[in-house]
Amino acid sequence: MINQQDYRGIYIHIPFCKAKCNYCDFYSVPLADGDWLEKYTRGLAAEIQQRASSYDGQPIRTVYFGGGTPSLLTPAQIETILAKLDQAFGLHSPMEITMEANPATVDQKYLRDCRRAGINRLSLGVQSFIDRELHLLGRLHSARDSEEAVQAAFAAGFDNVNLDLIYGIPGQTTGDWEYNLHRAMALAPQHLSLYLLQLEPHTPLGRKVEAGQLYMLEDEEEYQLYRTSQELLAQKNYRQYEISNFALPGKECHHNLLYWDSREYIGLGAGAVSFINRVRFRNTARLEQYLQAAGDYPLNFWQGEILEEMDEEQRWVDAVILGLRTARGINLKDFYRRFGVDLHQKYAEVIQEMKTGGFMIIRDGYLRLTPSAYFISNQILARFIQ
Ligand code: SF4
Structure with a gap:
């Protein structure tokens, strides 16, 4: 496991x-x-x-x-x-x-x-x-x-x-x-x-x-x-x-x-995206750099463009958007421990509206979408982007 x-x-x-x-x-x-x-x-x-x-x-x-x-x-x-x-x-x-x-x-x-x-x-x-x-x-x-x-x-x-x-x-x-x-x-x-x-x-x-x-x-x-x-x-x-x-x-x-779960990952290869130390960046998509890289390769031949440098708020908003895609949802206590943000309080109005509409529930300490909300999740998740 x-x-x-x-x-x-x-x-x-x-x-x-x-x-x-x-x-x-x-x-x-x-x-x-x-x-x-x-x-x-x-x-x-x-x-x-x-x-x-x-x-x-x-x-x-x-x-x-x-x-x-x-x-x-x-x-x-x-x-x-x-x-x-x-x-x-x-x-x-x-x-x-x-x-x-x-x-x-x-x-x-x-x-x-x-x-x-x-x-x-x-x-x-x-x-x-x-x-x-x-x-x-x-x-x-x-x-x-x-x-x-x-x-x-x-x-x-x-x-x-x-x-x-x-x-x-x-x-x-x-x-x-x-x-x-x-x-x-x-x-x-x-x-x-x-x-x-x-x-x-x-x-x-x-x-x-x-x-x-x-x-x-x-x-x-x-x-x-x-x-x-x-x-x-x-x-x-x-x-x-x-x-x-x-x-x-x-x-x-x-x-x-x-x-x-908004965890970090390393993307390797032409055009691959990484997310490390709050920075999301894309490797160069120029294939020839890779095909010529064997042996005496230039330093950092793979480096491409920075897509996003997240501050703390962007980091936790991203974690909300990604976490709500899962059936498990977001553990509110863990989220607070990780980001210092009380989601229930922060989004009280939106959450209440979604709960009333049957699109969201809080159960066993998890905030999650209901299965009937998945298909329209883009519209719902947009409400969590400030
Ligand atoms: S072109 Fe290649 S990457 Fe694109 S869908 Fe077809 S098999 Fe997949």
Whole structure:
């Protein structure tokens, strides 16, 4: 069991994909040259070395390989990165080490080797079990590929598998979404992340919607899909522990809990974001810096831009916004101990209004949103930003 009070996490960004999906706005580039992965791994090793030299020694309990498509890395490259992290930061059990994987890139042997390299949690970007929807999203895999990937993960020995699914895809009906959820649950993953499709105007999907070739769902339809998820997953013992995340008991993602608990984390790799000593900053997204970093690298080649330097008030407001995303909510006593702020008093009026509306409760010393408020959480949380 990981003690949630005293750890930091490491996020490693692998910015390569086989091809760009139609809806994607993340920092990722098509992998043009197989050598890039090897060079990038050396660049990461150089950054790890530099970043660890000024680290304050707080224990690291989670590592998360995100992307892009981290499953393009070979098991040997994963092993090299983890060995370097261990040497530089010290990775001590119990560790949660997650890797995002695209179902188009994995098979049982690869996943078994990844497990041997140290990955113990797998997050598969399934997105949909309907081929028509996958085609619209521009995914490279079929529904069948995803099923095989999940089965391969279990056969390879993983016992902590997440599936990402997207809802609100143009043309999606409640029946389609129920079908997706049933197919997902039939595979018995330990964790499900459900994301509402975000339309980014400059993506191929965004342009089609702009041109009137496709239509996004109405808010009410999206809300119905969300409610359907809450109902169906609860029937199968998946507990909603955050607005978009559901897990079997004990299988919550510790790395994500760290974000929502407003804890600090180190982001490594091109374009990765860190939050250390109240400063949120983004590494340089210039890939060539990483690809050329091996050996005689320039000092601090990774440094990019400062996104936010938080004062004490921004720090605790941030903790409120993130903490209220979780089903557990905010422990009011802990919050006072940590920030010296009595939330109940500070937000007396807003809290009372939300309680009256059925959007918020205080129970057992925790302030939390009610499940029926999750879908409109952005509007509610905005009331806590002064
Ligand atoms: S695989 Fe993920 S990161 Fe890569 S293009 Fe598709 S959505 Fe973006």
